[in-house]
Amino acid sequence: MQTYDAIVVGVGSMGGAAANELAGRGLSVLGLETFWPGHDQGSAHGGSRIVRQAYFEGPAYVPLLQRAYEGWHRLEEESGRQLATWCGGIYIGDPGSHVFTGSRHSAELNGLDHEVLDAAQIRARFPSMSPPDHAMGVYEANAGFVHPEDTTRANAEVARRKGAEIRYGEPVTHWSDTAGGGVEVVTSQGTYGADRLVLTPGAWAPQLLVESGFPIVVERQVFYWFTPDFTTAVPYERYAAPEHPVYVEETDGNGEVYGFPMSDGPDGGLKLGFFRKGSPTTPQRVERTVHQHEVEDMRARATQLFPHLTGPLVRARTCLYSTTPDQDFIIGALPQSPQVVIACGFSGHGFKFVPVVGEILADLAVDGATRHDVSLFALDRPVLRAPEGGAA
Template structure:
């Protein structure tokens, strides 16, 4: 059978792309090397922060506004709870990059927020213990999404729309119009690649130096409750981020700074010194957080040099679209990335602002 589109990789981005393409009437084949919603890539761990006060670049905010609308729609259509709006706070020195960047985004787009001094932070959120000169930017519309539920919901909706989804079928080779796996060969008018940390393997022809980074997600039983607290990002020292209690644990992690690896060489064992490091980092700003260690899990960031995404038609193949290099901050964009991939695949363009994600910037303009 010849398909209209083959989607390679059915994690966060690929599952959303398969759904949006099938929803628009395309004959879609989705291929995934592992089982649905697996824990061996980048779309797992029980929670991912979503926010619109985006210190990374205000250019992301229009995409986040659309993504928040689409999370609601995905929940209605799937019947699954994915987005938990618990609010979010970014804490740091007033001149820190996270604070100044977030303020730029909220002021440019008129986003709801509050600026809190240290005493107000402690009053509102007792588990947080800022230094006297630190401030917080609180965003009531922030929260977290559950990545596994998102993937499962998008896959179910894609199947409902007629997509042919195949799992435990690794891709061994692709070229425009044809994809070969361990089980066979398939033809399609267009190929969409959402390879996650397998980008260096499957997208070597992009000539982009992707860097795969091992990350650890830590889960604790806290010494004091974080129920009712927002998600939090601390821009102090090495910095860390985390979540209120969910599914019997609080989750906390460092953002970047992990070992460079590949999907084949990643160390899946979490070591005692790593647990000690996160406990030490949180001891002053959140002394009740790292009470009793429960468990930890590894995942991978696929980083670009500037930490912005790659989301575009392939520069050398007009019938190939790519989505990769999400650099540890991409999951909150999942539904709108699915929409963008469907636009680019079908129409060759999208109404969404994607100039920031042109791979030419990383290829020396090649």
């Protein structure tokens, strides 16, 4: 049986970053992945993911995001790939909304450069958008998007250069503790041993961590690319980076949407989606077909913010969220198996943290502790505990 210092199960976004970090610290590393590099079966695909720091989800996330930004730049240097596009970001809502007030609070509390814009200022600066008159926005220049498929490939490539062994097309069937305090991992092709195990299973977490009973709901989400009507006064360039920012918007309770500038040319479409409008599923039975009623629902909502987004649908794709009850992540060592570190439940907003999560996982696997504040992600927090008399 081949043995390693550490085995990483799931070499997607988080697992690839962990393998990169562990190999960089001189450990012998095996990464095991069911699918192919940059695959589209989970959560890390679709061409773009937002990165931002004025974080309405909570100011406690901001120091982690600041460290993640350092990691994005470092990964670009190490891989030779351009992963990020810095086009700015705007977060629009009612004056008392969570999107607006939370973004402003995080920016002010953490000393982030930002501007507060009213609806008229938003429309003047970004003519593709037409928020209602009472809307307010927080604009952050230090925001943009990263390419998820290239990110997962970059981490795996750099990890391999540092000595890691990465095996694709090799699903893990089960793992177990060993008498000596290590682990044994069984796959479709063999059995491996290691002192430490890092589990980053994404939407497969409920199956791979069934004994832990974490209340993770896997949700089917859809994102869309619609074509603007360029016969209006708003040309393609005003929809594309660097003139067009990433965005999050919800006003008058119309449902939070997020999206990106056009990045694939005039025929590529403007990408956007609902943030919280998923349906429970599993990776095995997820419906990959996007239906016409879903397209019509998205277009009706999209044109509330983008009145000229009336051209043809270019394409639509599904992805998977793995959502916890409080929408905070799950990161830590398993109490019953402290040599096993897990990261899952990223609840649809984890990708921007990829570099720092890789660092945290390596810290926990090697040292049993990390300098980063991960108290938000504790495995024993109340919302993750099973109720008395039953499983979570």
